[in-house]
Amino acid sequence: MLSIIVAAGWPIWPLLACSVLALALVIERFFNLKTVRVLPPKLLDEAITVSHSSIPGPDVVTKLEQNSALGQVLASGFRALNANPRCTEDDLRAAMEAAGRTVAHKLERWLPALATIASAAPLLGLLGTVIGMIEIFGSQSPASGAVGTGNPAQLAHGISIALYNTAFGLIIAIPTLIFWRYFRTRVDEYLLNLELAGERFARHLNALRK
Numbered sequence: 001m002l003s004i005i006v007a008a009g010w011p012i013w014p015l016l017a018c019s020v021l022a023l024a025l026v027i028e029r030f031f032n033l034k035t036v037r038v039l040p041p042k043l044l045d046e047a048i049t050v051s052h053s054s055i056p057g058p059d060v061v062t063k064l065e066q067n068s069a070l071g072q073v074l075a076s077g078f079r080a081l082n083a084n085p086r087c088t089e090d091d092l093r094a095a096m097e098a099a100g101r102t103v104a105h106k107l108e109r110w111l112p113a114l115a116t117i118a119s120a121a122p123l124l125g126l127l128g129t130v131i132g133m134i135e136i137f138g139s140q141s142p143a144s145g146a147v148g149t150g151n152p153a154q155l156a157h158g159i160s161i162a163l164y165n166t167a168f169g170l171i172i173a174i175p176t177l178i179f180w181r182y183f184r185t186r187v188d189e190y191l192l193n194l195e196l197a198g199e200r201f202a203r204h205l206n207a208l209r210k
Helices: 001-005 011-033 043-050 059-066 070-082 089-107 112-142 152-209
Strands: none
Touching: 011 070, 011 112, 043 070, 043 152, 059 070, 059 089, 070 089, 070 152, 089 152, 112 152
16 A cells, blocks of 8 residues: 555645545544534523523523533523623524524534545546656657657556546545535534524523513
8 A cells, every 4th residue: 555655656645635634524523513512402491491480690601601502502692681681682682693603603614624625635636647647658758759669568557556646536535525415414404403492592581581
């Protein structure tokens, strides 16, 4: 394997760097997009129960905010009422929507980088193949300018080595694209559920405010 990487030339190194970066991003996204870190199943009901008669104090709100992404959205509603118990419904929703936008940005973090790697890897592989082919055909031309005197076996071997760049590019791009689509779908589902949970909680807080 190492001999193939060395023979493929310098264009293979950006591909290897992309593969390491893509793997790191996939692991990071798997860790930070766990359901327990984004949308704990019972958190909304617990927050509604705790605030059934009154708004929790700052310590409880801080713990809720640190619990998960949903906790950040719910805590923003509590903070808005703690700061101004007479705030309007529009102000309350605006505070929760602002927190929701912050959460959405965090959930979508690194997804553009994965998409970029998935798009760039095949192009980097093709670039490496083209460069390799240029070098191979250049080395087959004798100094005298005669054509057709190169070693066919050496030429075939060189072409196969050059094509490794394309293969590496596809090997990196295909899994990265799959993971990007998976995370994109997962984030969209989270955002929809966060929006529904935020709407339900805003109605609860509005009724409590009255």
